[in-house]
Amino acid sequence: MKAAVLFKYKEPLKVVDNVELDPPKEGEVRIKVEATGMCHSDVNVFVGATPVPPPVIAGHEIAGVVEEVGPGVTRVKPGDRVVSAFVHPCGKCRNCISGHENVCEVFSATRLKGLMMDGTSRLHFKDGSPLRFFLGGGFAEYAEVSENALTVVPQEIDLKKAAVLGCAGLTGYGAVNSLKLEPGESVAVIGAGGVGLSVIQLLKASGAGRIIAVGTKKWKLDKAMEMGATDVVNSKETDAVRALKEMTNGGPDAVVEVAGVPDTIKMAMDSVRLGGRIVLVGLPPATAEIPLRVATIVRNGIQIIGNYGGRPRIDMPRLMDLVKMGKYDPNKLVTGTYHLEEINEAVHSLEQGEALRSIILPS
Incomplete structure (x- = not known):
């Protein structure tokens, strides 16, 4: 073949x-x-x-x-x-x-x-x-x-x-599912590629409040707005951490990190609300070293959740239903x-x- x-x-x-x-x-x-x-x-x-x-x-x-x-x-x-x-x-x-x-x-x-x-x-x-x-x-x-x-x-x-x-759909589904989202919560999504835009569509379907897309390319951020984001932050043009904290009065309730690079993982850590959750989805290179400030994580009560996709036999049929209903x-x-x-x-x-x-x- x-x-x-x-x-x-x-x-x-x-x-x-x-x-x-x-x-x-x-x-x-x-x-x-x-x-x-x-x-x-x-x-x-x-x-x-x-x-x-x-x-x-x-x-x-x-x-x-x-x-x-x-x-x-x-x-x-x-x-x-x-x-x-x-x-x-x-x-x-x-x-x-x-x-x-x-x-x-x-x-x-x-x-x-x-x-x-x-x-x-x-x-x-x-x-x-x-x-x-x-x-x-x-x-x-x-x-x-x-x-x-x-x-x-x-x-x-x-x-x-x-x-x-x-991958894009099932990973997005798994990320949103792992958040245990409460209606109206604010969520920042760092990375506006295929997985990030899937997360945004599924956050909207799940009842999130403010959905903020963070990226570096205007056309992708425009796509994010089309797919359900309420706000966008171009991290090349502005201090993304400061912008996220100002927009949400202290930081998003949750951050989904999709890019998988040290700078954006640090961005997620620095911007999430006291007591908030971070879902790490992006996969950095196997040799990458990601420094974590453990004292900050402990004192601020931050939950860090690693999520490797969704469950094929359980979540994929549900995702198919969302497609049929026009929600993804x-x-x-x-x-x-x-x-x-x-x-x-x-x-x-x-x-x-x-x-x-x-x-x-x-x-």
Whole structure:
């Protein structure tokens, strides 16, 4: 099959046609890929900040049609239109059975190794040499994932646009869910990319009061206002911490940090209200050092919540319902469509801050 492969960090992807995909094993599903969203987490793999060993096929916002199922699969069948979450829960570990499948212990142990949950890969080159994947490997004609990652997409939802639900949508849902939001609370969202704008849409749907988008690009902040933000702060043009405190009379009740860089994490710490909550969503490079002023956190009673997405089997169907009701619109996140051969253009556009979510079509 054809796929876009990263052979070496910080080098362009190469589209090759000598990739083979073995049949799905127990609990696994083969998908004919219709579309895959391009996320910053993929770019982190390309530059080595998320060190999945190359050669590797990235792409984790996958939408497609079920082609083949392995033994024991019951959640989907051939012909189903599906979206894959970037989280692939085993369904059997302690976290999965206690309702926390977004932090599945088995998946956590294998996700950065580029392997299936049994510690092996279904991918290889025709000459037999090994090949790995990142959270699904959707930048290809076919992908294989755990059935527990999949949700059937209703006919009224555009399958190609539904791809962004797999990460941007589900991550936004998980972030808002972890806030335990009270009606009318003020929330600042730092970062106005695909995930940040998903958070904003879902905050509006959940009854937040003042929703303040913080970013550095005017066009993205304009998008934030279109999607439900009540206010925006351009942190390149103003002191964002001071602005947030003035706008909310002491600081937002909660801050969702999506950018994942030291400066914006510090911004969240400095701006949140006494006794407030911070949800950390953005993933900094694995080697980044983020200093925390523990005394301030303790004295101010600040809650810091790390959130790794949502629960595919529980939250994704709810997210689908919000899409059907018009309360979350994945179409608004899609800023470009590229064919697989154009994938490096999509990577460049995202790195330059010119895209929210680009859709990659396999053909």
